[in-house]
Amino acid sequence: DTGVSQNPRHKITKRGQNVTFRCDPISEHNRLYWYRQTLGQGPEFLTYFQNEAQLEKSRLLSDRFSAERPKGSFSTLEIQRTEQGDSAMYLCASRRTGIVGYTFGSGTRLTVV
Amino acid sequence: DQQVKQNSPSLSVQEGRISILNCDYTNSMFDYFLWYKKYPAEGPTFLISISSIKDKNEDGRFTVFLNKSAKHLSLHIVPSQPGDSAVYFCAASGDSNYQLIWGAGTKLIIKP
Numbered sequence: 001d002t003g004v005s006q007n008p009r010h011k012i013t014k015r016g017q018n019v020t021f022r023c024d025p026i027s028e029h030n031r032l033y034w035y036r037q038t039l040g041q042g043p044e045f046l047t048y049f050q051n052e053a054q055l056e057k058s059r060l061l062s063d064r065f066s067a068e069r070p071k072g073s074f075s076t077l078e079i080q081r082t083e084q085g086d087s088a089m090y091l092c093a094s095r096r097t098g099i100v101g102y103t104f105g106s107g108t109r110l111t112v113v
Numbered sequence: 114d115q116q117v118k119q120n121s122p123s124l125s126v127q128e129g130r131i132s133i134l135n136c137d138y139t140n141s142m143f144d145y146f147l148w149y150k151k152y153p154a155e156g157p158t159f160l161i162s163i164s165s166i167k168d169k170n171e172d173g174r175f176t177v178f179l180n181k182s183a184k185h186l187s188l189h190i191v192p193s194q195p196g197d198s199a200v201y202f203c204a205a206s207g208d209s210n211y212q213l214i215w216g217a218g219t220k221l222i223i224k225p
Binding site: 004006031033040041042043044045048050055056091093095100101102103104105106107 | 117122145147149154155156157158159162202204206210211212213214215216217218
C-alpha cells in the first residue's frame, strides 16, 4: 500500500493558462474522489468515479473543469483558462467499496497569478 | 448553507488532559459521520467514524459520541498528546456514494 499519490505538489500558473493534475489512487480502491480546499475551509466535493465511470459532478465543477479516469486507474483533473479564484488545494482520495473512510493524497496546491 | 459546522476555530489543551472537539449538523438525512486529522502540507487522515444507528464508537484514545436529537457529535481524545496537534475536520455523508460534507475544521493545540 503506497498510499494515494498526487502530482505535482505545487503549481503556479498565469491566469488563462491550462493546468492538469494527476492522482494515482491505492491500486485496489475502485472509488476515486476529487475535492477542493481553500484556506480556513473544509474540503468541497468536486467529482467522483467508480472505476472509470464518472458518477457525480458538483455544480462547483464549471465547464472549465474536466476529470477523467481512463481504465479505472489513475485520474486527471484539468482546469482550462484558469482564474485567480481557482487558487486552492486540490485533493484526491480513494476508497474501496464497503469501506467508509477515504485515503487522501497530499494534494496539489494551485496558485493562479 | 453550512450543513456541517465546527464553531470553534481553535482549541488549546494541556498535554495529558482530555480534548473535546464539537460538530453540529443540520441535515437529518446524514447517516455516517467521520473525523479526519490534518497536518500542514498533508492530506486529511481518517481517524474514526460513526454510523447514525450508534451513539458511541471508540478506537484507542479516540471516542466519538453522536446525539441525533441534538444533531451534534463530538470527538474525545484522552489523554491528549503533543502529536495530536493538528486541524480536525468533522464530515458527514448521506448517500451511498459517501460524498462527504465537511466542517471548516478546528485547530487543536496541545500544550506541553
